[in-house]
Structure formats: structure tokens, C-alpha cells
Amino acid sequence: MGAKRLSGRQRGVTLADVALLAQVSEITVSRILRNHGPIGADTRERVMAAVRETGYVPNRLAGGLASSGSKLVGVIVPSLTNIVFPEVLGGIRSALQGTGFQAVIAVSDYDLATEQELIASLLAWKPEAMVIAGLDHTDIARAMLVGSGVRIAEVMEIDSQPIDLAVGLSHRQAGFDTGQYLLGRGYRRFGYVGHDWTSDHRAKLRYDGLVAALAEAKVELLETCRFDGPSSIGAGRGMLAQILTQKRDLDVVVFSNDDMATGGVFHCLGAGIRPKQDLALFGFNGLDVGQALPTPLSTVRSNRFLIGKTAIEKLLGQRQRPEMPEIIDTGYEIIAGATA
Amino acid sequence: MGAKRLSGRQRGVTLADVALLAQVSEITVSRILRNHGPIGADTRERVMAAVRETGYVPNRLAGGLASSGSKLVGVIVPSLTNIVFPEVLGGIRSALQGTGFQAVIAVSDYDLATEQELIASLLAWKPEAMVIAGLDHTDIARAMLVGSGVRIAEVMEIDSQPIDLAVGLSHRQAGFDTGQYLLGRGYRRFGYVGHDWTSDHRAKLRYDGLVAALAEAKVELLETCRFDGPSSIGAGRGMLAQILTQKRDLDVVVFSNDDMATGGVFHCLGAGIRPKQDLALFGFNGLDVGQALPTPLSTVRSNRFLIGKTAIEKLLGQRQRPEMPEIIDTGYEIIAGATA
DNA sequence: GGCGATTATGTTAGCGCTGTCATTGGATGG
DNA sequence: CCATCCAATGACAGCGCTAACATAATCGCC
Incomplete structure (x- = not known):
């Protein structure tokens, strides 16, 4: 009763309603709600009570428009x-x-x-x-x-x-450093297992870096396998299985990321291949899954x-x-x- | 040049600018942009050109306010x-x-x-x-x-x-069914590994259901272990290790979810415990990690x-x-x- | 060939809020 | 005791858009 234009209710309480109830102007309510400008303690009290009573929820669309922000x-x-x-x-x-x-x-x-x-x-x-x-x-x-x-x-x-x-x-640099690190550990027979580059071109950069590092040391990447889809543990598992049938004598496989590498570890566990001793595996990201593995994944931590x-x-x-x-x-x- | 009020630029192109350029009223531009009402082909053409030329981006704050939606x-x-x-x-x-x-x-x-x-x-x-x-x-x-x-x-x-x-x-029902399922498979010596219930009360509901199912069959839950924090693979691994030192002769452990259960599988793999043969493990959710495991996790798929x-x-x-x-x-x- | 239906466009009045500039009523001070 | 200042509040316009209601212009159809 008393409302001028709103008949059927439903469309919310506005600043005006609160202001009316608290016997102040709209701008005062607005200021109180935003902690802006000096406000008398009693007024604040009264307004906050009105806000609570009406269940007022500010309209950010209006606020944003008015303040252009x-x-x-x-x-x-x-x-x-x-x-x-x-x-x-x-x-x-x-x-x-x-x-x-x-x-x-x-x-x-x-x-x-x-x-x-x-x-x-x-x-x-x-x-x-x-x-x-x-x-x-x-x-x-x-x-x-x-x-x-x-x-x-x-x-x-x-x-x-x-x-x-x-x-x-720098993903390229990270890939490069991965290559140098693995070379330093004595690995020479490299394989690579990746996923779709069109979707994840950072993985491609890491790959490029890796290849560059190997090239510097005159080491060749012997076999490459890429899953045609997003990275996943399942894909990593399948792709490692595949690359190993194509090239049996790899001593290290670099994966496009930890998901793929974790899948690789799973394949090893299932196939009786001992990670590191029989085949080294390397990932990227430093995810929790990889670190919780029975053999924590060798990888790169991105922050x-x-x-x-x-x-x-x-x-x-x-x-x-x-x-x-x-x-x-x-x-x-x-x-x-x-x-x- | 010619802009009336905007001096320093920066604050955006508006409908008015586009309308001016296209020689139509604002509402016409608005209608075209929203595919609302009938529009002449040539007008549409002209307006779209103006939109492109000015690089107009509608202001959704204003739009939302005006249309209250x-x-x-x-x-x-x-x-x-x-x-x-x-x-x-x-x-x-x-x-x-x-x-x-x-x-x-x-x-x-x-x-x-x-x-x-x-x-x-x-x-x-x-x-x-x-x-x-x-x-x-x-x-x-x-x-x-x-x-x-x-x-x-x-x-x-x-x-x-x-x-x-x-x-x-119904998480309670899912827990209950888990219990019945495992009982049906002949397991009797139950353990439970969970995580913080105050944060994840659905896990608690599943637990309650599980306990209810066991109680119906007069089977007791022999040991319970709860990690004081969010669920994770690492936590599951640690907690399974712990519960097994407390109670060595369990034949099945139910986990609060697949993350925890996957950690459990990791512990088994590391400790030489054969999943199922030596100790059965059960999760919840049907996550990809669990299904990619060398021994796919027994679990409940939630959709x-x-x-x-x-x-x-x-x-x-x-x-x-x-x-x-x-x-x-x-x-x-x-x-x-x-x-x- | 006049009347309603249809199509294409414009005019007006806000949506609910906040920036800007008053206005009021003490407190201060020389 | 009047100018000055500050704290507290208000009036008003307008942010950029769209709903709702005109207004033209075109089209059939009996």
C-alpha cells in the first residue's frame, strides 16, 4: 500500500524503498552502503535497520552504470x-x-x-x-x-x-632445460609422447625447446607419438604403450605434461616396466597426482x-x-x- | 572531431555514436544488434558497417538495467x-x-x-x-x-x-548401495578412509549410508580413519598406510571418494599389496584417474x-x-x- | 479505392543508481 | 558577533540502454 507504480511486486526493493523507510534521501543510503563520505552514527543505524528489514539487495547493474565501473x-x-x-x-x-x-x-x-x-x-x-x-x-x-x-x-x-x-x-626454455637435464643424467635414447598441439601450443613450445637441446648435443629424438585430442592420463597410458611397440630400446620418454606422464607411469606399472631403471619418464607441471605416485614423477614445476x-x-x-x-x-x- | 561532450576520449563508443554515423535512431541500432523486430536489409547493412567502423561494444550494464534482465x-x-x-x-x-x-x-x-x-x-x-x-x-x-x-x-x-x-x-543411498554391493561380494572386515566432513558433508552422507548397510547385515565397521583436510590423492595414500598399521586384517577399505581411493591404490602399489586379492578398495565418483589405473578403481559413477x-x-x-x-x-x- | 494489416522506423520515458554541486546547522576563532 | 570551516545531508541530472507506444509508408483485398 502506498507504492505508486509497482503493482504486482516481485521486482525488488530499491534504494528508494530503503530511503523512504529510513526517512533519508537515496543518496545517503547509497553512501552508507559504500562507506563513502561522512555519516552520522544514528542515521547509519537507522538506515542499516531499514536495509535489513526490507532485505534490500543493491542492483550492481545500476551502480556500475552510474559510476561507470x-x-x-x-x-x-x-x-x-x-x-x-x-x-x-x-x-x-x-x-x-x-x-x-x-x-x-x-x-x-x-x-x-x-x-x-x-x-x-x-x-x-x-x-x-x-x-x-x-x-x-x-x-x-x-x-x-x-x-x-x-x-x-x-x-x-x-x-x-x-x-x-x-x-x-618460457615454455620453450623449460623444454630446453628439460632436454639438458636429461642429457646430463646420461640419457641418450629419447622418445616423446604428446597430445594435440593445435589446442595446446605451449606444449609445442616445450617440444621445440626439447628438440633444440637435443640437437645441440647431437642427440636425436628417436620416436614421437602424439595423441589426437586433449591430454589425459588415459591418453598418456595408451600412447606410451604404443610408442614402446614402435621403438623398444628407448631409455627415456618425455611427456607433454604430467597428466600424460602419469598415464605413462600407469602403463609401466601394469606392464612390469620399472620407472627409471628400465625406462625414464619426464613430465611437466608438477601436479599433485604425479607427486603422490609410488615413484614421484620427475617433472618441472610451473607456478x-x-x-x-x-x-x-x-x-x-x-x-x-x-x-x-x-x-x-x-x-x-x-x-x-x-x-x- | 565533432563529439560534443567527450573530450579526452577513452570512455567508449555508445549506441548514439553508431546511430549518428549510420543515420538512424538509437533504438534501430539496438534492435538490429538484438535481432528484435523487423529491419530493412539496407538499414541493417549500414548499421553493421557503422558498428564495425566504430568498434562499438554494447554496454551490458546499461542494457541489463533498461531491460531488467x-x-x-x-x-x-x-x-x-x-x-x-x-x-x-x-x-x-x-x-x-x-x-x-x-x-x-x-x-x-x-x-x-x-x-x-x-x-x-x-x-x-x-x-x-x-x-x-x-x-x-x-x-x-x-x-x-x-x-x-x-x-x-x-x-x-x-x-x-x-x-x-x-x-x-542421494549420497546416503549411494553409500548404502556401496555397502550392500561389497557385502554381496563377500567382504566382511571393513575399514573406512575419509576426509574432512565439515567441508564435505556429502561424504558424511555416504558414510552414514554405508554404516547403515553394514548394520543391517550385522557387520561392523572395524576401523575408521579421517584426514583432517580436503580430499587428495596424497591424503588417501597416507591415510591408507595409517589405517593398515592400526588394523592389519581388513579385507576391504571404502574411501570417501576416488581421489582418496586412488591414493590408496598408490599406497598398495608402493607397499606390495595387491588390490583386491590382498585388500579391496572402493571409491566414489568414477573419475578418470581411477579408471586409468593399472587396476581400474571399483567405484560409483556420479553423473x-x-x-x-x-x-x-x-x-x-x-x-x-x-x-x-x-x-x-x-x-x-x-x-x-x-x-x- | 478506402480500410485494416503489416513492415519499418522514431519518440519518450524511464531502469536504479551515483557524481557533482548545493544546502544546512553548528563549532571555531579573532 | 560575524566570517570561516567542516560535518552531515539533499537535489538533480544523467550513465547507456530498451520497453512501450507512436508514426509513417507500403500492401493487399473486397
Whole structure:
């Protein structure tokens, strides 16, 4: 009773309702809710009571529009089922904690066209910043990102030039170091088991680095096997079985990542091959699965959590794009493990 | 040049700019961009050209405010590192595909207070629907959800009454069936290895079901071990080692989930215990890791993808809350595997 | 060939909030 | 005792878009 235009209810309590109940103006309620400007203790009390009584929920669409700032950070990752990306998100969430910002997560399914759509879609929410996995985008996507004026972090890799900020590690270098490490341990008869490169081109970079390291030492990669699909433990298991029928006398197999390598270890366990003694196995990422194995996986630790955290801290630390793109190397380290 | 109020640029192209360039009114541009109402072919052409030329990106905050509908679906999950939730999200994304809706994902870290904050925060975006993992919420959270009028799906479990819609499976029943299944296979000396129940109360429900099944058969659960933290492969490995020192003559160990059980298998492999022959192991979820094991894990398949997909389909299928809460059982099935 | 139906476009009035600039009523101080 | 300042509050316009209602222009059809 008394409501002027709203008849059927349903469409929510607004600032006006709260203001009316608390006998103050809308702007005062708004200020109290945002801790903005000086407010009398009694007024605050009265307004908060009204908020509670009405069950008022602010409308962020209206707020964002009015203040032209959504307090949103857009995030695009290629997958959530590959555990490394949730880990990056963990870092992002941790850095966002208490800042009032909220991440909007979108998944591109390793598809650049989808990524482009998602970029358009997320920019429409006027995010304060964007975090995108990878440096590879369509031209249109890149143009939209550049044109938006929004700060952009491209994460995971630093092997080429970013738009604004890159946070990650050099996958090519990691692959190279893997090669040198294994050569140093005396391995000479190399095999490689990978997965689809069109979807995961960072795996390709690591492969290139590996081959380069071997070439420097005049060692040849004897056999290569690639699964035509995303990496998985099952694929790794199957591919190792396959490569071993093709070339029996390998002394080490490098996998595109830990998932694949874990599958490789499973194959060994099932086939009575002793990891390291009979065949060395090497992965990438340093995932928990691999480290919990009876023989902890020899691999490279990439710092996913740190990548996400650093990206957000940098982005929120400076709201303007820098003159020159910045590149932050979060590094990696070889985990000796027990399989190589 | 010619812009009236914008001096320093930066703050975006608007509908008005596009309309001006294309020599039509704003509403016409708006209609074209939304495929709404009849539009002349030449006009459409001209407007699309103007959109391209200006690099216009619609402002969804304004759009949502004007049409009081954000085309957003809020999703709250307790974790992204537990792979089951990304799988639910996969189902959600699949059902959202092509509907024009976008999911906003938030992570509660298994904390009901955090969940409550996230609910408030997501409701502020005026989502069209919400999906929340679990039926357990704070009173305030529940009140906000009820009061919002928004359609709500509570997913994963159906062991108690939902607000609006529940999609999932009965974890208690799954635990019960696990017990009966193992009894049927002749096991009598049961052990249980779990993780923190305060964070994962569905695990507790399964445990309760298991105990109930055993009690019916007058079989006792001989030993219980619970890791004080989230489930992980490492924890499962450690806990199995521990329970076996406490009680050596178990013939089967039921784990709180596949992560824990996989750790258990790892322990066996390391300790020379043959799964099934020496000690049976049973998990929950039917994860890929477990199925890729040299001895595929005996477990229960929960249909995570289906849960997400069904929830969204139901929610978008009917925009009004039903009179009575609806419960959809997506079921589960026992995977015999090779460890029990 | 006039009347309603249909198609294509425009006009107006907000959606719910916040930035900006008043306004009010003491407290301060010389 | 009046100018000055500050704390506390309010009025008002407008963020960028779209629903709802006009308004033209075209088209059949008896």
C-alpha cells in the first residue's frame, strides 16, 4: 500500500524503498552502503535497520552504470578440467580477496573463435581488467582488447610479445632445460609422447625447446607419438604403450605434461616396466597426482597459483597501461623425482 | 572531431555514436544488434558497417538495467580444484550454449559464510537463475535466495528438501548401495578412509549410508580413519598406510571418494599389496584417474555433467518457481572395476 | 479505392543508481 | 558577533540502454 507504480511486486526493493523507510534521501543510503563520505552514527543505524528489514539487495547493474565501473575482472581460460587453470584461478581469487572486485570466468575450450566471442562478451560488462590465458588470439580479438583500453594480462607463457602484460614462464626454455637435464643424467635414447598441439601450443613450445637441446648435443629424438585430442592420463597410458611397440630400446620418454606422464607411469606399472631403471619418464607441471605416485614423477614445476596472483596484483596496482608491455617471469624448477 | 561532450576520449563508443554515423535512431541500432523486430536489409547493412567502423561494444550494464534482465546465471561451487565441480560446470556451459546466457562462477571454498557473501554478491547482478552446489546454507543465505524470486537449482545432492529445484543423487543411498554391493561380494572386515566432513558433508552422507548397510547385515565397521583436510590423492595414500598399521586384517577399505581411493591404490602399489586379492578398495565418483589405473578403481559413477546440464535446462525451461520444490534424481551406477 | 494489416522506423520515458554541486546547522576563532 | 570551516545531508541530472507506444509508408483485398 502506498507504492505508486509497482503493482504486482516481485521486482525488488530499491534504494528508494530503503530511503523512504529510513526517512533519508537515496543518496545517503547509497553512501552508507559504500562507506563513502561522512555519516552520522544514528542515521547509519537507522538506515542499516531499514536495509535489513526490507532485505534490500543493491542492483550492481545500476551502480556500475552510474559510476561507470563494474568492479569486475574478466578471466578467460581454455579449460577448467585441466587442473592447471583452476589453480591459476586460485591465485586470481586470492589476489582479489578483499578488493571488492569479482572475477567473471569464461571458458574458451581451446578455441580462438570462441575466445574472441568471449572477449566481446566480457568487455560488454565493462570489466576493470582482463586476464587471458595465452598470447595467441585472433586479430579481431587482439584489436578489441587493444581498443578497449582495459588493462590486460596474458598469462601462462612469455614466449612472445604481450599486449600489455604477460605473466608466466618460457615454455620453450623449460623444454630446453628439460632436454639438458636429461642429457646430463646420461640419457641418450629419447622418445616423446604428446597430445594435440593445435589446442595446446605451449606444449609445442616445450617440444621445440626439447628438440633444440637435443640437437645441440647431437642427440636425436628417436620416436614421437602424439595423441589426437586433449591430454589425459588415459591418453598418456595408451600412447606410451604404443610408442614402446614402435621403438623398444628407448631409455627415456618425455611427456607433454604430467597428466600424460602419469598415464605413462600407469602403463609401466601394469606392464612390469620399472620407472627409471628400465625406462625414464619426464613430465611437466608438477601436479599433485604425479607427486603422490609410488615413484614421484620427475617433472618441472610451473607456478600456476603465483601466475594468477601476480597478474591480478600487477593489474590492480596500476590502472593505466604502461608505455611498454611488461613481461614477468614467474619461473619454474625441475623436480628431480624418481622417474628420471 | 565533432563529439560534443567527450573530450579526452577513452570512455567508449555508445549506441548514439553508431546511430549518428549510420543515420538512424538509437533504438534501430539496438534492435538490429538484438535481432528484435523487423529491419530493412539496407538499414541493417549500414548499421553493421557503422558498428564495425566504430568498434562499438554494447554496454551490458546499461542494457541489463533498461531491460531488467541480465542474461546471467550465477553459479556457486565449493571448489574448482576438485575436478567434479568443473565437470558440473561443463554441463552447465553445454546447456547454456547458444541461449545467450552467460554463467558467472564463484567459489565458496566449502565455507557457508563465504557462500552467503557470494550469494548476495551474485544476486546484485540480477541473474536470471542461480545454481548452487549443495542443500546446506546459512539461514540468511536461504532467506536471500527465497526472497530474490530467482529460480534456484541446488545441485549434487537430493538428500533433503531444496528451495526450488534439486538435481543430483542421494549420497546416503549411494553409500548404502556401496555397502550392500561389497557385502554381496563377500567382504566382511571393513575399514573406512575419509576426509574432512565439515567441508564435505556429502561424504558424511555416504558414510552414514554405508554404516547403515553394514548394520543391517550385522557387520561392523572395524576401523575408521579421517584426514583432517580436503580430499587428495596424497591424503588417501597416507591415510591408507595409517589405517593398515592400526588394523592389519581388513579385507576391504571404502574411501570417501576416488581421489582418496586412488591414493590408496598408490599406497598398495608402493607397499606390495595387491588390490583386491590382498585388500579391496572402493571409491566414489568414477573419475578418470581411477579408471586409468593399472587396476581400474571399483567405484560409483556420479553423473556430474548431466547434473549441470539438467539443472540449467530445467531452470531456463520454466522461469517461474514451481508450487512445490522439484527433485530430479540423476542417479548413479556402481562400476565393478578391478579393486573390489 | 478506402480500410485494416503489416513492415519499418522514431519518440519518450524511464531502469536504479551515483557524481557533482548545493544546502544546512553548528563549532571555531579573532 | 560575524566570517570561516567542516560535518552531515539533499537535489538533480544523467550513465547507456530498451520497453512501450507512436508514426509513417507500403500492401493487399473486397
